[in-house]
Amino acid sequence: MGSGGGGAAAAERGGQVSAGGTGAARPGLCPPPPSPAHDLFLRSPDRGPRSDRAPKIYTKTGDAGFSSTFTGERRPKGDRIFEALGATDELSSAIGLAGEFSSEKGHTFVEQLHKVQCMLQDVGSNIATPLSSAREAHLKRTSFSEKPVLELEQWIDSYSEQLPPLRTFILPSGGKSSAALHFSRAVCRRAERCVVPLVQAGEADPNVAKYLNRLSDYLFVLARYAAMKEGKEEKIYIKPEL
Numbered sequence: 345m346g347s348g349g350g351g352a353a354a355a356e357r358g359g360q361v362s363a364g365g366t367g368a369a370r371p372g373l374c375p376p377p378p379s380p381a382h383d384l385f386l387r388s389p390d391r392g393p394r395s396d397r398a399p400k401i402y403t404k405t406g407d408a409g410f411s412s413t414f415t416g417e418r419r420p421k422g423d424r425i426f427e428a429l430g431a432t433d434e435l436s437s438a439i440g441l442a443g444e445f446s447s448e449k450g451h452t453f454v455e456q457l458h459k460v461q462c463m464l465q466d467v468g469s470n471i472a473t474p475l476s477s478a479r480e481a482h483l484k485r486t487s488f489s490e491k492p493v494l495e496l497e498q499w500i501d502s503y504s505e506q507l508p509p510l511r512t513f514i515l516p517s518g519g520k521s522s523a524a525l526h527f528s529r530a531v532c533r534r535a536e537r538c539v540v541p542l543v544q545a546g547e548a549d550p551n552v553a554k555y556l557n558r559l560s561d562y563l564f565v566l567a568r569y570a571a572m573k574e575g576k577e578e579k580i581y582i583k584p585e586l
Contacts, residue, residue, distance in 0.1 A: 416477075449521055
């Protein structure tokens with residue numbers, strides 16, 4: 345296993361992070377982690393007591409091409425659950441890069457991006473818990489509510505009200521912050537395409553797909569907002585002359 349994001353990593357270690365929308369937090373920030381730190385990766389209800397020793401980055405359990413879901417199933421690494429986990433991990437990484445560019449420019453929405461990354465950990469936890477093999481103990485830890493979806497909609501409306509009307513197709517551009525947010529949007533669309541079949545098969549919560557759908561809209565609006573705040577030009581589509 346690689347040293348990827350928490351959702352996929354937790355799945356292979358038999359654990360996960362806090363479930364969607366749970367935990368008290370200041371607006372725009374992640375919920376505070378449990379204490380002690382090793383409780384960030386909760387063990388499966390099927391497994392024994394926690395160890396105080398930090399888990400190794402490498403486990404060798406995936407060397408034969410199989411990995412574990414949070415419910416304890418061993419599935420091929422090409423399974424669509426792991427495809428969705430990988431796309432979600434990649435999305436969080438892309439947003440992290442966009443956040444660093446945005447932070448350099450002093451954008452106040454960086455804390456929102458941080459919260460989104462935390463929510464993506466919860467998205468991964470839900471994906472890693474296929475409903476076909478989940479018991480009540482699993483579901484309590486990995487449920488994903490509609491509340492994060494509604495929060496994204498509020499953010500989208502807030503930024504949209506500040507933007508000039510969109511009258512033509514725009515290209516990913518508008519400075520490093522904006523372009524990185526557009527890239528994140530494209531990765532988000534792919535993550536959504538990976539998750540939708542799981543939802544349609546009854547293996548993941550519909551709110552997870554809704555969240556990714558709204559998140560791509562949020563990233564699009566935020567990319568435009570970043571370009572506007574930085575005074576950068578958004579390149580528009582011009583039909584090439586052939």
